[in-house]
Amino acid sequence: LGRFLRGLGVAADAVPADLDEAAAMWRSLLHGHRVLVLLDDAADLAQIRPLLATPFGTTLLVTTRETLPWGEDSHQLELGRMSPAESAAMLAGLAGEGRVRADAGDTAELVRLCEGLPLALRIAGARLAGRPDWSVATMAHRLADERRRLHELVVGDLAVRASLAASFAALERSSRPVDRLAARTLPLLGLLHVPDITAEAAAALLGADAADADLALERLTDAHLIELVRPGHYQPHDLVRLFAGELRPRDAKKPLLRAFAYYAASTRAASLVIDPHRVHRGPAVEAAAHVVRDREEATAWLLEEENVLTSAARQALASEDDEIAVLGLRLTFALEWSQQRTFRTADMIELGSTAVGVCERLGATEDLLHAHGMLSAGLRMRGRIEEAVEHLRAELAIARRLGDAFAEQRALGNLANTHFNGEHFEQAIAFAEQQLELADRIGARVGARYARLILGEAHEACGRPERAREILAPALADAEEAGDRTNEAQLLVVLGRVQMALHEPEKALSLYLAALREVRFTSTRTRALIELSRTYRVLGELDLALAHVTEAVAGADGVLQLERAAEDEQAAVHEARARRV
Structure with missing residues (x-):
């Protein structure tokens, strides 16, 4: 305020020492003038x-890094990131329009690396202007290396790092507890390589409760160091993430252990709520988990967090720290059923393959058994049958070496299913019979039902529908008694195929519709939709057939066998409709 008064002609020794008196002088000097401050x-x-209480005719224009609580007579304008077109125009103004237009693709990449942030774009443009021998591609290439990006975004006294450091230092030096908590949170966010973060996950990093973590995230949002990307989910810009990574705390391991444990425990807990009858690989992680009340909440949470969980698993598996890598295994195995339901086969194969390598490095034999099993499931779903069988044989060998009868019967069942998917029906029957004998002997009801499912499918495929029905009927009764809705739906679909083979399409129709009521996202639903289309086509209901097969095609992405079956059925429906016309 004193500087403003002196700028308005007040002698230095005439500036009041009292703040209220100085403010009154400020208003008096502005009175009757039109001034932009x-x-x-x-x-x-x-x-x-x-400075805010000014007379009529005076306008104050305030820029700030913070979101501030302005009065009613103010208009607040939040400046977000610049659009690609605006960013390119800014670069053109600094480095030359012809130069920027000549390298449109490289300009787009440079804009992406600067994230539309005006300061970063200004620095990049100024550096190009000062280096006429550099192309736009040269600048983009220099920024492409994350380890060097903040070092490159410096020109003269302008630096992205310095700007971010000023915002961080303001929080760190503040006397307000929420500011100091936010300052402690930002470096921890740089530890996790995930798309976004919730208050619960931040609480795990902090070792605090979710309410405090939420306050910290909101404070960082107000400081424009992170942004709210969807309800309850926060994300730092890449440049902020790189800056946060430079603030890595001395003991980074403990926060990471807490965060990965939270992710692993939450994923397993949600999967168990969705389907308590499915067997989950490896031991559970003892940690606070996200609470879901029912299947719908659990399914929604897993779908919402799927990319975050996959990224967290990928990061933990890549760690050289054994404890963190083991949590990566726990999270990877916890994701298996969710990824099967959503057909994320590429992620299953990637994580499963990495998990095999981690287990071999750690000498973790039991986990290696599970890693081979998970990897085989992804390979089978992608139609890579021979590779899947190879990993299942490795799983079976380890199970027998460990004397783990339950794991042995599970591997036998998956070998049966994989051979069935490869249309090696007699081999599928042989492995399923071995599983059934062992599962009955050790009292593994879910394993026995699964063996009967594969046996029924294989016998139906071999043209023995009556034998298939004999095998499937007791399995369906057992699934209903156990309340195993997933297994029940699988059995209903196969029994529907049996009824079609016995020329009873109306009975098949009721079985398929019953299966649809039991499942929402699994491959079983897609199979039921394909079979419903076939049945409606046989019954001459071509509009209904088309509606169901269209949904099946949309849902089959990621599973090669289902993709082919859905596309073949869609072609058959279109052909039937063309003939009718």
Whole structure:
């Protein structure tokens, strides 16, 4: 305020020492004049409050890194990132329009690396202007290396790192507890390589409760160091993430252990709520988990967090720290059923393959058994049958070496299913019979039902529908008694195929519709839709057939066998409709 008064002609020794008196003099000097006052980079409202009470005719333009609680007579404009077109125009103004237009693809990449942030774009443009021998591609290439990006975004006294450091330092030096908590949170966010983060996950990093973590995230949002990307999910810009990574705390392991444990425990807990009858690989992780009340909440949470969980598993598996890598295994195995339901076969194969390598490095034999099993499931779903069989044989050998009868019967069942998918029906029957004998002997009801499912499918495929029905009927009764809705739906679909083979399409129709009521996202639903289309086509209901097969095609992405079956059925429906016309 004193500087403003002196700028308006007040002698230095005439500036009041009292703040209220100085503010009154400020208002008096402005009275009757039309003045635009620019207050650049205000730290907080307290810093500029004495300047805010101005007479009519005076306008204050305030820029700030913070979201501040302005009064009713103010208009607040939040400046987000610049659009690609605006960013390119800014670069063109600094580095030359012809130069920028000549390298449209490289310009787009440079804009992406600068994230539409004006300061980063200004620095990149200024550096290009000062280096006429550089192309836009040269600048983009220099920024492409994350380890060097902040080092490159410096020109003169302008630096992205310095700007971010100023915002961080303001929080760190603040006397407010929420500011200091936010300052402690930002470096921890740099530890996790995930698309976004929730208050619960941040709480795990902090070792605090979710309410405090939420306050910290909101404070970082107000400071424009992170942004709300969807309800309850926060994300730092890449440049902020790189800056946060440079603030890595001395003991980074403990926060990471807590975060990965939270992700693993939450994923397994949600999967168990969705389907308590499915067998989950490996031991559970003892940690606070996200709470879901029912199947719908659990399914929604897993779908919403799927990319985050996969990224977290990928990061943990890549760690050289054994404890973190083991949590990566727990999270990877916990994801298996969710990824099967959503057909994320590429992720299953990637994580499963990495898990095999981690287990071999750690000498973790039991986990290696599970890793081979998970990897085989992804390979089978992608139609890579021979590779899947190879990993299942490795799983079976380990199970027998460990004397783990339950794991042995599970491997036998998966070998049966994989051979069935490869249309090696007699081999499928042989492995399923071995599983059934062992599962009955050790009292593994879910394993026995699965063996009967594969046996029924294989016998139906071999043209023995009556034998298939004999095998499937007791399995369906057992699934209904156990409340195993997933297994029940699988059995209903196969029994529907049996009824079609016995020329009873109306009975098949009721079985398929019953299966649809039991499942929402699994491959079983897609199979039921394909079979419903076939049945409606046989019954001459071609519009209904088309509706069901269209949904099946949309849902089959990621599973080669289902993709082919759905596309073949869709072609058959279109052919039937063409003949009718």
